[in-house]
Amino acid sequence: MSQHHPIDEIATLPGHASRVAALFREHNRALLAFLQCRLGSLADAQELAQEAYVRMLTLEHPEQIDSLRAFLFRIAANLAVDRLRMRKLREAGSADEAAEPEPELHLAPVPERHAAAAEQWQVLQAALRELPAKTSRAFVLHAIEGRDFEAIAQTMKLSARMVRYHVTRALAHCRARVAEREMP
Amino acid sequence: MMAHTPQHSDAQLLLAAADWWTRLRDPHAAEASVEQWLDWTAQDERHLAAFETVSAFGERLGTLDAAARRQLLDEFAPPAAPPRRWLPLAAAAAVLALALGTGLLLWGRYAGGAGTPVTYASATGQNRDIVLADGSQVTLGGASRLSVRYGRGERRVVLEAGEAYFQVVHDARRPFEVAAGDVTVRDIGTAFDVRRTGDAVAVAVTRGEVRVAGPGAASAPGRTLDAAAEQRVDWDPAARTLRLGTVTPEQAIGWRSDRLEFVGEPLATVIANVNRYSRRPVRVNGTDLAGLSFTGTVRTDEIDNWLRALPQVFPLQVRMDEHAVTLSAHAANGPAPSRR
Numbered sequence: 001m002s003q004h005h006p007i008d009e010i011a012t013l014p015g016h017a018s019r020v021a022a023l024f025r026e027h028n029r030a031l032l033a034f035l036q037c038r039l040g041s042l043a044d045a046q047e048l049a050q051e052a053y054v055r056m057l058t059l060e061h062p063e064q065i066d067s068l069r070a071f072l073f074r075i076a077a078n079l080a081v082d083r084l085r086m087r088k089l090r091e092a093g094s095a096d097e098a099a100e101p102e103p104e105l106h107l108a109p110v111p112e113r114h115a116a117a118a119e120q121w122q123v124l125q126a127a128l129r130e131l132p133a134k135t136s137r138a139f140v141l142h143a144i145e146g147r148d149f150e151a152i153a154q155t156m157k158l159s160a161r162m163v164r165y166h167v168t169r170a171l172a173h174c175r176a177r178v179a180e181r182e183m184p
Numbered sequence: 185m186m187a188h189t190p191q192h193s194d195a196q197l198l199l200a201a202a203d204w205w206t207r208l209r210d211p212h213a214a215e216a217s218v219e220q221w222l223d224w225t226a227q228d229e230r231h232l233a234a235f236e237t238v239s240a241f242g243e244r245l246g247t248l249d250a251a252a253r254r255q256l257l258d259e260f261a262p263p264a265a266p267p268r269r270w271l272p273l274a275a276a277a278a279v280l281a282l283a284l285g286t287g288l289l290l291w292g293r294y295a296g297g298a299g300t301p302v303t304y305a306s307a308t309g310q311n312r313d314i315v316l317a318d319g320s321q322v323t324l325g326g327a328s329r330l331s332v333r334y335g336r337g338e339r340r341v342v343l344e345a346g347e348a349y350f351q352v353v354h355d356a357r358r359p360f361e362v363a364a365g366d367v368t369v370r371d372i373g374t375a376f377d378v379r380r381t382g383d384a385v386a387v388a389v390t391r392g393e394v395r396v397a398g399p400g401a402a403s404a405p406g407r408t409l410d411a412a413a414e415q416r417v418d419w420d421p422a423a424r425t426l427r428l429g430t431v432t433p434e435q436a437i438g439w440r441s442d443r444l445e446f447v448g449e450p451l452a453t454v455i456a457n458v459n460r461y462s463r464r465p466v467r468v469n470g471t472d473l474a475g476l477s478f479t480g481t482v483r484t485d486e487i488d489n490w491l492r493a494l495p496q497v498f499p500l501q502v503r504m505d506e507h508a509v510t511l512s513a514h515a516a517n518g519p520a521p522s523r524r
Contacts, residue, residue, distance in 0.1 A: 030225050033232065033235050036242075036243060037209060038208065038211065040243050042240070069222065070219060073215070122357065124245075128260055130397060136261075141261045144245055144256050144257060144261075145253070148210070171202040171238060171242070172201075175238060175241045176195065176198055178241070
């Protein structure tokens with residue numbers, strides 16, 4: 001199945017194409033946000049969203065689907081899982097390089113390297129210091145190191161639900177602190 | 185966007201958006217969760233906007249460069265540390281030598297999070313002046329204890345007991361923080377006094393500005409107060425609230441010239457602070473005395489005279505023994521405690 005068919009070419013069912021177009025209009029922002037959340041990359045989110053629509057358009061039997069919206073997000077979620085798996089494989093492939101000590105210039109104090117980013121960096125660091133140790137730890141492991149909740153739960157001997165709770169708190173707190181600086 | 189919604193609901197909205205973010209992050213999140221989230225975004229256009237903000241913020245965090253990531257991991261999520269405490273000294277020295285040999289770079293990493301704390305203490309009845317490594321000056325009140333840990337990214341001081349007056353050399357890259365019990369004070373270029381009486385903490389600012397955070401300041405917006413010169417923040421451990429008031433420099437740091445000044449403070453607090461200067465410990469018998477409110481000055485070189493004068497203003501009697509002073513309620517059924 002090619003991804004590059006223009007909509008009108010594939011539209012064997014004109015009714016279906018217009019329903020997908022409506023779906024796009026109504027839910028594209030949410031779909032992008034959903035995918036950005038999953039992938040941590042808006043660029044990847046945009047790419048996968050496009051692919052999800054193409055798949056919607058080229059469905060064999062769209063009339064058998066109860067909720068197109070649910071189906072769209074299911075396709076998107078599956079695409080995201082594939083993408084994350086692919087990334088993991090790529091990272092594993094380059095693990096040897098990663099194990100090598102990095103050149104020293106990487107370790108110059110962060111705040112000195114980008115004047116513009118320095119303040120945000122400091123705000124983030126300060127915000128994290130305001131949090132209980134468990135909260136900042138769970139958050140950094142997830143949001144910075146990219147470990148999933150289950151893995152963090154095992155390391156920290158907490159339930160995955162508690163890990164999620166800590167990450168939520170820290171995320172809201174840090175975001176609020178950074179926002180305070182952005183719009184004084 | 186909605187710039188006029190109250191802070192309170194902004195904070196709640198942000199928290200809700202963050203909660204959805206962590207729920208949806210899980211690649212195995214139930215489809216029902218996605219449906220619920222979609223319903224939530226449909227309820228109010230601000231919902232999706234808040235979620236987008238959080239999601240974009242998540243992306244920024246996830247794409248920090250290697251050095252930034254490492255620094256955060258080192259400080260906030262160090263790998264389960266081997267029990268260094270049990271490391272034989274020689275081995276520890278070898279590790280240190282290795283670190284020094286490898287250069288500044290490792291030094292920076294270790295100094296960033298956890299320098300060795302240095303503890304300062306003062307004897308009862310004695311103030312003590314200290315100059316810290318960055319030139320900041322501290323006057324420690326009587327019977328007070330302070331531990332100081334300077335890292336590359338922070339200057340952290342813990343007031344373990346008593347009172348201290350800080351004149352901080354400002355360094356935006358290394359915030360100066362004082363923890364006292366449940367309360368954290370962060371300097372914004374400042375001179376300020378922190379007094380710890382049990383769980384109660386009083387912060388008095390004489391110059392500049394500080395931010396005072398109570399426990400759980402992150403989740404409870406009301407738990408943080410900014411105080412400027414001649415303002416004072418009190419942490420009430422019973423009510424678990426921060427309260428903002430005013431204070432003169434004399435009241436804040438009179439103790440540096442041997443005068444303890446109190447404005448409307450419970451007798452128990454007054455006595456606890458007087459005890460940091462008293463030759464003999466002073467005890468308060470009975471809870472009805474402890475709550476009496478005292479305003480006035482106690483000269484630290486005249487504590488005994490002050491104690492002897494107390495029955496003139498409070499319905500109490502003073503017994504002085506060789507090793508202790510006891511304040512107790514009048515045996516006679518005196519008048520209702522007066523407030524002065």
